[in-house]
Structure formats: C-alpha cells, structure tokens
Amino acid sequence: MEWSxxxxxxxxxxxxxxxxxxxxxxxxxxxxxxxxxxxxxxxxLVGQTVEVLLTDHARSLLVERRRLMQxxxxxxxxxxxxxxxxxxxxxxxxESSTTIVVTPQGRFAVAVVRDITDRLAAEEEKVRLRxxxxxxxxxxxxxxxxxxxxxxxxxNNMLGVILNYANFVIEEAESADPDVAMIAADAKQVxxxxxxxxxxxxxxLAFARREVVRPQPVDxxxxxxxxxxxxxxxxxxxxxxxxxxEPGLPAVHCDPxxxxxxxxxxxxxxxxxxPSGGNLVIDTGxxxxxxxxxxxxxxxxxxxxxxxxxxxxxxxxxxxxEGSGLGLATVYGIVTQAGGEVAITSEVGLGxxxxxxxxxxxxxxxxxxxxxxxxxxGQGETLLVVEDEDALRDVAGRILTxxxxxxxxxxxxxxxxxxxxxxDGTIDLLVSDVVMPGMxxxxxxxxxxxxxxxxxxxxxxxxxxxxxxSEGTLEDGVALLEKPFTANDLLTAVRKxxxx
Numbered sequence: 001m002e003w004s005x006x007x008x009x010x011x012x013x014x015x016x017x018x019x020x021x022x023x024x025x026x027x028x029x030x031x032x033x034x035x036x037x038x039x040x041x042x043x044x045l046v047g048q049t050v051e052v053l054l055t056d057h058a059r060s061l062l063v064e065r066r067r068l069m070q071x072x073x074x075x076x077x078x079x080x081x082x083x084x085x086x087x088x089x090x091x092x093x094x095e096s097s098t099t100i101v102v103t104p105q106g107r108f109a110v111a112v113v114r115d116i117t118d119r120l121a122a123e124e125e126k127v128r129l130r131x132x133x134x135x136x137x138x139x140x141x142x143x144x145x146x147x148x149x150x151x152x153x154x155x156n157n158m159l160g161v162i163l164n165y166a167n168f169v170i171e172e173a174e175s176a177d178p179d180v181a182m183i184a185a186d187a188k189q190v191x192x193x194x195x196x197x198x199x200x201x202x203x204x205l206a207f208a209r210r211e212v213v214r215p216q217p218v219d220x221x222x223x224x225x226x227x228x229x230x231x232x233x234x235x236x237x238x239x240x241x242x243x244x245x246e247p248g249l250p251a252v253h254c255d256p257x258x259x260x261x262x263x264x265x266x267x268x269x270x271x272x273x274x275p276s277g278g279n280l281v282i283d284t285g286x287x288x289x290x291x292x293x294x295x296x297x298x299x300x301x302x303x304x305x306x307x308x309x310x311x312x313x314x315x316x317x318x319x320x321x322e323g324s325g326l327g328l329a330t331v332y333g334i335v336t337q338a339g340g341e342v343a344i345t346s347e348v349g350l351g352x353x354x355x356x357x358x359x360x361x362x363x364x365x366x367x368x369x370x371x372x373x374x375x376x377x378g379q380g381e382t383l384l385v386v387e388d389e390d391a392l393r394d395v396a397g398r399i400l401t402x403x404x405x406x407x408x409x410x411x412x413x414x415x416x417x418x419x420x421x422x423x424d425g426t427i428d429l430l431v432s433d434v435v436m437p438g439m440x441x442x443x444x445x446x447x448x449x450x451x452x453x454x455x456x457x458x459x460x461x462x463x464x465x466x467x468x469x470s471e472g473t474l475e476d477g478v479a480l481l482e483k484p485f486t487a488n489d490l491l492t493a494v495r496k497x498x499x500x
Contacts, residue, residue: 039087161193217251217361238277253361273299290357302346376491378404381428413439434461
C-alpha cells in the first residue's frame, strides 16, 4: 500500500495542471502546480474552503456543482469554463474538470484546473486574423470590381471608336464616289484606337506581373539620358526637367522597355501634379546593393488618404478623360516584377517623391552598336501557322504569303500535327499561338520538333504565361511575338527566328 501512495503522490505532482482534492467544500490536498497557479502555498490553502479561489462568476456555478458532487456516482461530473482568483486578487480564465472519487478514507471531489489564458488569447488572435483576412478579401473584391469597371469603361470607349470609324470606312468605300482621303483618315482612327487598346493591355499585364520580361544588364543613366527628349515632350514646356545622374553606377538587371514605360508613367504623373508648371528632378544613386531612381516634383502633393491608395488600379483623382488610373499601378507591377521596391512620399502643397530601388546587375552591358538593315522578306520558306482565331490566322497568312513565304495553317494543335504529317516537304518554322483549346502551343511544338527536328518555333500570344519561366522571363530557347502585332512585327520576328 505504501508504494501505491508514493506512486499516487508522484502522479499528482507530475501532472501539468493544478489539482485540488476537496472534501465537503474544503481543500484537503493540492499539487505543486496549484501553488504556482494560485499563488498560495500548500500550507496556506489546505483547510480553507474552495471559495477562496473563486470569483463571483465561479461562485454562481458552485451551488449546482455541490449538488452534483453530493448526488453523482463516482466518475466525472463534467468540465466548465469559468474564472479563478489568485492570492493577489488577480483573476484569470480557467477550465475545470471535476471527478468524484470514493476511497476508504471517504468521498472526495478531485478538480483538475487549467489556465486557459493563452488558449483564449490564441482564439482571439484567430478571430482577429479571420476578420482581417475577410476585410482583405473584401478589399480585394472591391479592387477587382474597380479594375473590371475601369477596363470595361476604357475598352468600351475604344470599341466604340473602332466600330463607328470602321463603319465610316465601309460606307465611304461602298459609296458611288468614294473619298480615298476620308477612308484613309477614318482607318487611321481605327488604328489609333487599336493602339490605345494595346497600350492598356500592356499596362494591365505589367500591373498583374504577367507581362513578358526580357531582362538584361542596363545602364540606367544612359537609358534616362537616351529618352530625355521623350520625357521633355511628356512633361511639356511649363515643367523644367532636371537630370542628376550619379556617375559610376552599376548596371541594373531589368527589361529596358519596361523601365522606359515606367519613366513615362512617372513623368506623366508629375506633369499632371503641376498644371501651372514647376520642376521635376530625376536623380539616380547607389543604395547598398541596389540602384536608386528618384522622381521629385514640386506639384500639389497628395493627401494621406490619396497616398494610401496611390498604387490601386484604376484609382484616380483625375476625371475619366484625363487618365485611366493605371499609371502608378503599372509602375508598381514593373518594379516588383524586376525584383525591386517602390515607395511614395508626399506633402500637400509641397510635392511628391517616388523612389524606385532596382537590383544591381553583375552582368556586362550589351553591345548597342548599329544593327544595320534587317531583311524581313521570305525566300519561299514553308511556315506552319497555328491559331484558333480564324480572322487572326487569316491575317497572319495574308501577311506572310505576301512577303514571299509558303504558308500552311491549322486551327488547333491536333489538326496541325495532322497537317504536318501530310506535308511532304520541310517545315522551316512553326508559328503557333501559345494558348489554344485542346493542346497548348508548347506541347504542339515539342511533338512537332520531335518528329521534325529541323523545324524552328516562334510562339505568338497576348498571354504567354505557359511558356514563361519564373519572374515572367522567357524559358531558354523560346522566341515569342506578343499580340497584337503589326505586319512588320510579324515579318521581323519570323525572319529573325529563321536566320538565328
């Protein structure tokens, strides 16, 4: 019997929770954890009524618990969550499980008490995080709605121009005495609206970090100096443009075309912030292992609420005719995709500073020597054009045939493989859309090249994600022509791929 008591005592002391043995409402035994939890010593607590450990809330439950202790059979009488009081008067939440035990010494209630302060705090944190996540989801949905509305607004405007001017062209061309000059002028309006749509699409892809990126080492100072004239035209005569490049900067690793696009967006923003004129300072410098590009204008500045939403797509304080609200969102997308950082500081009436940090490059700068005249006509080479959009397939075939190429075509991957299998001669180049129903262009290319190793591949797409590697860059060996393209774009890309 002695070893059993020792074992019971050991188990009592080893328990991670506070244990109180109660006889008729008085405490007869506690473990060490109970001393730590309540702040009383064993000698102070033993002999006192359990009420000394109870709060008002716990006392309200005591009557029912006493009834259960007296009337229940041996075993558990349940678990309750309530509060307890320490010796110093502080209260804390607990979970208490009580079991009735009958021994030769009598009937006892054994209460196992656990401090649940951390658990409740964790649950509260979960609730807070869920509420925060829901708020973020609501905010994202609101932003998506704003994005969709902005896209619909801008594209509807462009489509309205395209449809109406195209009808003007048809009406004039079918008239008894067509005015060729008027037809040409109206057709130019169609092209102009189409170009606006193309620009907006590129802005959206840059914002969403889905734009095709062709990074290389770039001399940022040389790039800015090279488009100085464009930036001067962008800001206008009323704004003084000051360039302050820091000499000796390392190259940055980025897509030069995207950085030029970013510079123009920042220049437009600065111009709009200075309707009465002012100064725009563009300076560069070193910031650790990054290169700093900074735009500082002396314009009207932004209030705090506007500054908080500056990078949101289609958020703009301008009228709908003045801007789409994608400028800074595009800048954010370009910088983030390049692995950089962008921040804005602004004071109402004092101006705005946009700071861009771009990763430095260890690579050497490319040779920018003159490339000379590039031949784009065909020499009778056979091209397999695969495009599921009938009209675009016809356009590409018409352009390529007119330039001296022999064109065979298909509207999907499976049919393209059938066409290739039935073709006796060589197929010099596959020109394929990237995203097509049934079979992606990448799979088509792999299967065709396996059967015809001499065939080269040129992808064309407005959404090239399936052939992109990480960070939006093209996979090794992949050539891509982005949609929409002009005849010159297509012919140049085809000739380059054939001659490469």
